Amino acid sequence: MATEPRYSQGPTAHVPASEQTRNETGTPASSTFSWMPRRKLRSQGEVVERCRTLRDEVRSALAQLPADAETAEVVDAVWRGEALGTLLWALQLAELPPYDEPFDAGSVAAVDPEAGELREDEEIELERDSARLWHWRARTSDLQSAGTVELPARFATFDQLIAATAMRGYEQGLLPPPIRGDFRAFGKVYRHLTPVELAEAHSLAAERHHALTWLCGAGTSWDDVPLDT
Secondary structure (H helix, E strand, C coil): CCCCCCCCCCCCCCCCHHHHHCCCCCCCCHHHHCCCCCCCCCCHHHHHHHHHHHHHHHHHHHHCCCCCCCCHHHHHHHHHHHHHHHHHHHCCCCCCCCCCCCCCHHHHCCCCHHHCCCCCHHHHHHHHHHHHHHHHHHHHHHHHHHCCCCCCCCCCCHHHHHHHHHHHHHHCCCCCCCCCCCCEECCEEHHHCCHHHHHHHHHHHHHHHHHHHHHCCCCCECCECCCCC
C-alpha cells in the first residue's frame, strides 16, 4: 500500500554546535527538490542502539539542569532529544510534532526503543524530505542575513524562491499550506520569526534532518552524515 504524504493537499488555506560542523551546501537553489539516491535504511537493531545512546546523552544532560543550562555541551545534548524523538517516531513509539514544536526531552528519554517496529521505508523517506525542506528554509534565513549567496538565475528575489519552494513542497505533501508565500511556523510567516524563534526552528530542523538522513543510510557513521539542502 502506498504511503500517504504527511500533508495531504486540500483547499489552500539556537543552533547546536554539531550543526555548525556538518556538511552543507549553502546554496538555496531549486536543487532542494533534486532526486536523492535511494539507499538501504539502517536496520532496526542499529536504530534501537542509536536510540539508547541518545537516550543516555539526553538523560545525562537533563540531570545537569538547571545548574548547567548555559553550558554549550549540555544544551546540545538536550537538543539531541529531537533526534531521539524522531527515531522513536520511526519506530512508531512517538508522534512527530510540527517543525515549530519540540519534543519533550524528558518524555522521549523515558521510552524503551526495544518495543518499536520501523515504519515503511517510503514513509520514513517522505519525512526525511520534509525535514530537508525545513532545514533548507532555516539555512536560507541565515544566508539572507549574511548576504553571501547568489540566487538561481530564474529568481529575482529570495521571496520568489521561497514562495516557489513552499508551494511545491505543499503540492508534494511535504509541507503544510503556505502562508503569504512562505512556510508557516509559530503561527506566522517564517520570514517574520524573531531571532529566538529562528534559532529554535533551525535546531529542530537540523536535528530531525540529521536523524532521518542517517536512518535513510547516508554517511558512514552517526557523526558523518551529509546534510546538504
